[in-house]
Amino acid sequence: xxxxxxxxxxxxxQAVGGGAGDxxxxxxxxxxxxxxxxxxxxESLTAxxxxxxxxxxxxxxxxxxxxxxxxxxxxxxxxxxxAVEAARVADEDEFAAAPEAxxxxxxxxxxSDPSRSDWPARRIAELTLAVERSALxxxxxxxxxxQAVxxxxxxxxxxASSAGAGGEYETxxxxxxxxxxxxxxxxxxxxxxxxLARGPAALDPVAIGREGAERAAEMIGSAKPKSRSCxxxxxxxxxxxxxGLLGRAAGADAVQRGRSPLAARLGEEVASxxxxxxxxxxxxxxFATAPIDAEGVPRRRTALIxxxxxxxxxxxxxxxxxxxxxxxxxxGRSGYRSMPVVSASNLVVAPGSQSLEGLLGEAGEGIxxxxxxxxxxxVNPVTGVFSVGASGRAIRGGERGEPLREFTIASDLVSMxxxxxxAGSEPRWVPFGGSVSVPPLLIExxxxxxx
Amino acid sequence: MSGNGDLLDAAVxxxxxxxxxxxxxxxxxxxxxxxxxxxxxxxxxxxxxVQSGAEEGxxxxxxxxxxxxxxxxxxxxxxxxxRAAEEAAxxxxxxxxxxxxxxxxxxxPQPIERRPGEVATERKAExxxxxxxxxxxxxxxxxxxxxxYGEARRQVAIANSEGLLSGDDRTRVRIGAQAVARRGDxxxxxxxxxxAHRGFELFDDDPAAIAAAAARKALTLLDAGPAPTxxxxxxxxxxxxGVLFHEMTGHGLEADHVQKGASVYGxxxxxxxxxxxxxxxxxxxxxxxxxxxxxxxxxxxTQKTRLIDEGRLVAYLHDRQSAARDGxxxxxxGRRESFRHLPIPRMTNTYIAPGDAxxxxxxxxxxxxxxAVSFAGGQVxxxxxxxxxxxxxxxxxxxxxxxxxxxxxxxVGNCLQALAAIDAVGDDFWMKTGICGKGGQKVPVGTxxxxxxxxxxTVGGTGE
Numbered sequence: 049x050x051x052x053x054x055x056x057x058x059x060x061x062q063a064v065g066g067g068a069g070d071x072x073x074x075x076x077x078x079x080x081x082x083x084x085x086x087x088x089x090x091e092s093l094t095a096x097x098x099x100x101x102x103x104x105x106x107x108x109x110x111x112x113x114x115x116x117x118x119x120x121x122x123x124x125x126x127x128x129x130x131a132v133e134a135a136r137v138a139d140e141d142e143f144a145a146a147p148e149a150x151x152x153x154x155x156x157x158x159x160s161d162p163s164r165s166d167w168p169a170r171r172i173a174e175l176t177l178a179v180e181r182s183a184l185x186x187x188x189x190x191x192x193x194x195q196a197v198x199x200x201x202x203x204x205x206x207x208a209s210s211a212g213a214g215g216e217y218e219t220x221x222x223x224x225x226x227x228x229x230x231x232x233x234x235x236x237x238x239x240x241x242x243x244l245a246r247g248p249a250a251l252d253p254v255a256i257g258r259e260g261a262e263r264a265a266e267m268i269g270s271a272k273p274k275s276r277s278c279x280x281x282x283x284x285x286x287x288x289x290x291x292g293l294l295g296r297a298a299g300a301d302a303v304q305r306g307r308s309p310l311a312a313r314l315g316e317e318v319a320s321x322x323x324x325x326x327x328x329x330x331x332x333x334x335f336a337t338a339p340i341d342a343e344g345v346p347r348r349r350t351a352l353i354x355x356x357x358x359x360x361x362x363x364x365x366x367x368x369x370x371x372x373x374x375x376x377x378x379x380g381r382s383g384y385r386s387m388p389v390v391s392a393s394n395l396v397v398a399p400g401s402q403s404l405e406g407l408l409g410e411a412g413e414g415i416x417x418x419x420x421x422x423x424x425x426x427v428n429p430v431t432g433v434f435s436v437g438a439s440g441r442a443i444r445g446g447e448r449g450e451p452l453r454e455f456t457i458a459s460d461l462v463s464m465x466x467x468x469x470x471a472g473s474e475p476r477w478v479p480f481g482g483s484v485s486v487p488p489l490l491i492e493x494x495x496x497x498x499x
Numbered sequence: 500m501s502g503n504g505d506l507l508d509a510a511v512x513x514x515x516x517x518x519x520x521x522x523x524x525x526x527x528x529x530x531x532x533x534x535x536x537x538x539x540x541x542x543x544x545x546x547x548x549v550q551s552g553a554e555e556g557x558x559x560x561x562x563x564x565x566x567x568x569x570x571x572x573x574x575x576x577x578x579x580x581x582r583a584a585e586e587a588a589x590x591x592x593x594x595x596x597x598x599x600x601x602x603x604x605x606x607x608p609q610p611i612e613r614r615p616g617e618v619a620t621e622r623k624a625e626x627x628x629x630x631x632x633x634x635x636x637x638x639x640x641x642x643x644x645x646x647x648y649g650e651a652r653r654q655v656a657i658a659n660s661e662g663l664l665s666g667d668d669r670t671r672v673r674i675g676a677q678a679v680a681r682r683g684d685x686x687x688x689x690x691x692x693x694x695a696h697r698g699f700e701l702f703d704d705d706p707a708a709i710a711a712a713a714a715r716k717a718l719t720l721l722d723a724g725p726a727p728t729x730x731x732x733x734x735x736x737x738x739x740x741g742v743l744f745h746e747m748t749g750h751g752l753e754a755d756h757v758q759k760g761a762s763v764y765g766x767x768x769x770x771x772x773x774x775x776x777x778x779x780x781x782x783x784x785x786x787x788x789x790x791x792x793x794x795x796x797x798x799x800x801t802q803k804t805r806l807i808d809e810g811r812l813v814a815y816l817h818d819r820q821s822a823a824r825d826g827x828x829x830x831x832x833g834r835r836e837s838f839r840h841l842p843i844p845r846m847t848n849t850y851i852a853p854g855d856a857x858x859x860x861x862x863x864x865x866x867x868x869x870x871a872v873s874f875a876g877g878q879v880x881x882x883x884x885x886x887x888x889x890x891x892x893x894x895x896x897x898x899x900x901x902x903x904x905x906x907x908x909x910x911v912g913n914c915l916q917a918l919a920a921i922d923a924v925g926d927d928f929w930m931k932t933g934i935c936g937k938g939g940q941k942v943p944v945g946t947x948x949x950x951x952x953x954x955x956x957t958v959g960g961t962g963e
Contacts (some may be wrong), residue, residue: 060878086759092841093565095586099573100554117573126553134549137620141545170588194761194882229761229882236760239883267883271956275728275862276529291714305543306643307679334695410837411554426909431686432678435909435959436510437878437887454885456909456959497728 052077053216054120056208059103062128062476066133068105071128072209072343075101075119076384083176083198090173091195101387102384105131113387124371132144135322147365147375151193151211153339153346156302158332159219161247164200172198175253176224182257183228183241187265191236196257200248205338213344213365213394221335222248223440223479228260232268239263240285241417244335244479265419267439270451272498279414279469280457280494281407281443286420287397287489292481293427294325296463298352299378302369302390302429310358318358319465323489325353327362329377332395336483342388343379350376351396353465364390390431397486399418400471400485407490409446409474415424415496416441416448417457432461455498456470467492507531507656509601509664510578515559516598516660518584523593524561524568528659529584530577530796531557536651537620539762539919544635545747549620552647558838559583562820563591570627571839598660605854606793606800608668609786611649613699614674615650618699626674626702627780633707634678637714640721640781646710649673650699653837657798659831665798671696671789671943673932676710680717687723689716690875694932696849697787716892719904726893726908726958732868733910733956734861734896739873739931741946744779745849746877747886747914748772749859749934750937751804752814753844754821755833759895763884764812773918776854779807781816783847789932790848790945797833797842802829806849819843836940843938854924858950861923868896869958871910876933909959917953925949 056073057451084092100122102115106149112134116127122183164357180196200222207214225242241260245249282290302308310318319325329347341347344367349360363371366392377448380391409415417440427434435458442449459467471489512529519527535553537883539546558571569867570586572579582587615623627646634644641810656666675692680687691709735743750765750816758764783801785791792801804814817825818833821844833842851934870893877888890908894901930947 063769091588094569094571094841095589096839097573098839102552111547111549113548113550115550115554116926117554117556130551130553133620134551135538137539138547138549139545154671192760194756222838227882228762228909233704235884236882238761246885254533283907385552385554387548414856418889420887421880422876422887422909425874425891426887427876427889428688428907430688432909435889435907437885437909437911453883454911454913454957456887456911456957456960458907458909488558494727497911497957499730499957 050206050216052204053206053208055101055290056206059101059124059128062125063103063105063131066131066132068072068107070106070210071319072104072146073101074342074359074384075206076203078201078203080201083173084489085176085196088177088388093169093173093310096221096262098272100384101127103127104387105135105145105205106146107135109142109144110135110138110347111144115384136320142364143370144208145345145369146211147213147345150345153215154330156330156332156337156339157474159217160336160450161220163247164202164220164247167248172248175248175251176389179224181227182254182483183226183261184263186258189230189268190228191231192229192369194229198224205422206343207340209344215340217339217497220246224253224256226257226260228264230264230268233323237267237314251325266441267451267453270329270453272439272454273415273442273452273496274499275497277493277495279411280446280491281411281416282489282491283418284488285480286417287486289423289477291395291397291482291484291486292337295395296429297432298362299362299390300361300371302325303361304367304370313358314361316358318462319353319356319357320468321356322400322470323465323468326351326396327378327392328396329393331396333477334483335479338391341379342379342381345377345379347393348375348386360376362390364388383488392482394483394485397471397475399473399475399487401473402470403473404474404488407470407488408443408448409471411443411490412446414443422452433460434460458495458497464491501750504822506533506575506654506699507658507667509603511580512658512664513582513598513601516582517595518581519559519588520559520598520660522588522591524563524591524596526562526660527598528541528657529557529886530582530838531656534651534837536649538647538649539623539627540645540647541631542645543745544631546627549788556838559587560841561591567841568638569841583904584836587777590623590889594845599662599717601658601664602662604665606665606667607792609696609791611670613671614654614697615699619833626706626932628632629707630674630676630710630887632716634676634710637711640680640682640717640718641678641714643679643839645677647675659798663798665794667793669696669792670698672699672701674706675959676713678714678717680721682721685721687717687720689713692932694789696788707795714897720906721892723904724728726905727869727895728959730955730957732865732889733958734865734868735869735951737927737949738927738929739946741850741865741948742877742933744851744948745946746879749849750879751881751914754815754817754825755844758824759823759880767812767843770812770913771810773807773921774811775810776924777807777810777921778852779850780805780852781846781849785848788848788930789943795833796835799829799831801831801847804918816844816846821962825915834868834942836942841939843914845937848932851924853928853949854927856923856925858925858927861925861950861952862901863899864898865896865899870894870901879914886914887911911957911959917956920954921951922954924925926949
């Protein structure tokens with residue numbers, strides 16, 4: 049047993065000894081690095097270590113949570129004390145109970161890239177500088193790069209529970225991105241380029257820089273489109289944000305509480321046949337992949353939408369008990385500071401057969417949306433009604449035309465899914481809205497508001 | 500030493516700073532923090548998600564030749580701090596520099612009457628039950644109510660190689676209420692919050708009124724039609740309406756954006772950017788306000804900074820580094836989410852000063868337009884100036900009168916044009932709380948204004 053697993057086990061013992069009927073500890077330790085670059089210089093270099101424990105305590109149907117960074121025996125006792133005290137304040141919930149062991153999780157290989165340690169600070173700084181340089185060299189209209197950023201992390205997680213669920217795993221991940229600035233007649237345009245991998249050796253700094261440059265330069269000369277209803281092609285980065293919202297809507301927690309556009313729609317037709325969605329916690333290419341979820345239940349692959357129908361909801365052990373279903377291994381958390389909640393792992397949209405050019409050709413006339421803004425404020429999570437800021441390119445005669453900005457696209461989530469006419473053949477992993485693999489999507493019709 | 504208690508001993512700090520500069524550097528700083536808090540929620544009339552935590556740690560940075568070397572660790576033992584100093588210095592290759600001796604300063608933290616940590620947890624649960632009850636009793640069409648409570652205390656201590664040793668003790672409390680109204684297939688939501696840099700005394704005066712307000716918003720929206728589409732005059736309500744100024748101007752005045760050529764306000768200092776009726780401030784000293792602190796997260800005293808003076812742009816918001824780069828004094832805006840983050844220029848409480856127009860007259864002059872009473876939030880790209888706001892309570896204005904509620908409206912526009920198009924500022928004024936995200940860091944900010952009118956703006960809805 050690792051030292052981390054031992055600390056988790058000790059925290060569970062402390063809570064049970066302190067009055068909890070059951071307890072579960074989530075312990076994590078991480079080493080992170082970050083490089084920020086601007087103007088050919090390293091702006092900042094960060095090295096960090098983090099370690100903490102989050103503890104759930106159950107007293108009958110009452111559950112409370114305590115967390116902390118002090119992992120000395122005294123510190124762990126204090127965390128246990130906070131969790132037990134929190135449980136005493138909570139109200140009884142007949143479905144609240146510690147998750148039980150559900151067999152051995154599948155082994156997942158390739159979550160950790162040991163080459164990270166072969167890349168000292170100097171080398172990751174060079175990689176980040178190369179990202180910036182690539183953007184500046186790939187298009188003369190790129191005036192500057194606001195920032196190029198590299199981040200990597202090696203994390204170990206150990207979960208222990210008095211009810212048996214648990215486990216331990218290690219992952220590494222890294223990403224780099226930049227915001228390129230292009231000079232146009234009407235001011236500056238920005239473009240985001242990014243890449244993600246298990247280790248720095250697998251990142252392509254030239255491609256990341258070029259993507260940012262292309263996205264910024266293509267917006268030069270942009271204008272507002274006319275308000276109308278038209279066909280829309282969503283770039284994978286944009287489609288990913290909507291798929292992320294869909295993942296939340298498919299969470300059984302939101303559905304059981306009647307706060308999801310998918311509430312009471314299990315088994316019903318919620319999308320066109322062209323849109324197929326899985327939650328896959330075991331996909332080796334996904335960044336949310338792990339053998340177990342955030343409460344120690346094995347991860348798995350779950351069909352959410354197939355043949356247009358909503359097949360399953362995402363469950364953690366609480367919603368499974370409440371809904372008379374099985375956990376789909378969908379407990380997630382943003383670290384030891386928060387209780388687990390139902391959340392998607394990797395959302396994977398099935399690719400279709402047409403290239404992006406094919407989708408644009410099929411759209412004929414319309415708008416190619418390559419960026420959206422305001423998703424945190426422009427979407428009603430209960431009804432799925434949304435109106436968000438967007439920018440992109442006109443589609444004219446089946447090809448990308450003039451750049452467009454300062455408009456909104458509006459619909460509701462289910463209407464949009466039903467209007468998916470085709471999914472593209474080239475999916476991409478996108479880290480916005482969770483971890484999503486998605487191709488471009490052609491939407492039959494959407495309301496566009498501009499001038 | 501008031502403010503930072505036993506967080507950072509002067510002798511330890513001097514040793515850590517020496518260690519940080521042992522391989523060179525022009526400046527070193529240690530930021531120590533102890534943070535603790537409690538959050539809980541009520542949903543389905545049941546108290547749940549009771550979470551209580553405590554964290555402590557430190558971040559050490561060394562500046563050398565334009566590069567910041569930063570390391571952070573959990574824990575505040577001298578060995579933890581020295582480990583952070585060594586990590587930060589690890590990539591440096593120069594000769595040792597000496598920090599100056601520390602002079603302790605003791606700024607006065609915002610006064611807290613009743614420490615939330617000393618109020619029984621059960622009392623906080625009761626507060627949530629009051630909110631739940633008030634929302635549910637607002638009407639038969641209220642189908643659901645949720646409410647949340649949060650308290651946080653951050654004790655910070657900052658020492659740097661220029662001899663500064665200072666600290667602050669910050670306590671914030673905030674409650675939020677959300678209601679869902681249902682009529683047949685129609686489902687609408689309403690939300691309201693109340694927060695301050697204060698103690699539990701904030702809840703002395705009818706805190707459950709926010710639940711009634713959230714319920715009223717949800718019920719109002721049941722009668723809403725689609726929001727209009729296209730360009731039109733927009734009247735923005737007071738309080739959180741100030742998030743409009745926060746997004747479309749405040750972020751663009753943060754000096755890091757300006758210095759990187761990523762702000763549309765770059766090079767406009769001294770120029771007219773708005774009509775003379777507009778004056779605006781960032782003020783980190785407003786008593787009890789959500790975005791106030793005694794000092795910023797680099798130890799500089801917070802201050803009131805005039806940003807726009809009768810339409811003329813007069814200041815940017817600076818942290819230590821951006822001020823040095825521009826050769827100006829810091830404005831006390833170097834903020835960070837926690838010891839795990841580097842300080843960057845951030846707003847504190849940002850507001851448009853009250854004007855002289857009566858709110859009724861501001862609406863009365865509009866033939867056909869949109870009235871955005873409050874926003875769900877907003878976002879801006881400071882480099883292009885493009886912004887977007889989600890409206891959570893909006894109405895149509897027809898013939899100078901507010902006629903019907905609208906749902907699902909979004910406002911989009913460009914900062915410079917929209918700021919210059921503000922043609923009325925109301926004489927009513929109040930502040931609201933927000934959580935602002937930038938560079939992956941979230942900090943509490945205040946926003947404020949009275950009613951404000953923008954002569955023309957794009958409203959994106961699904962209607963005609």
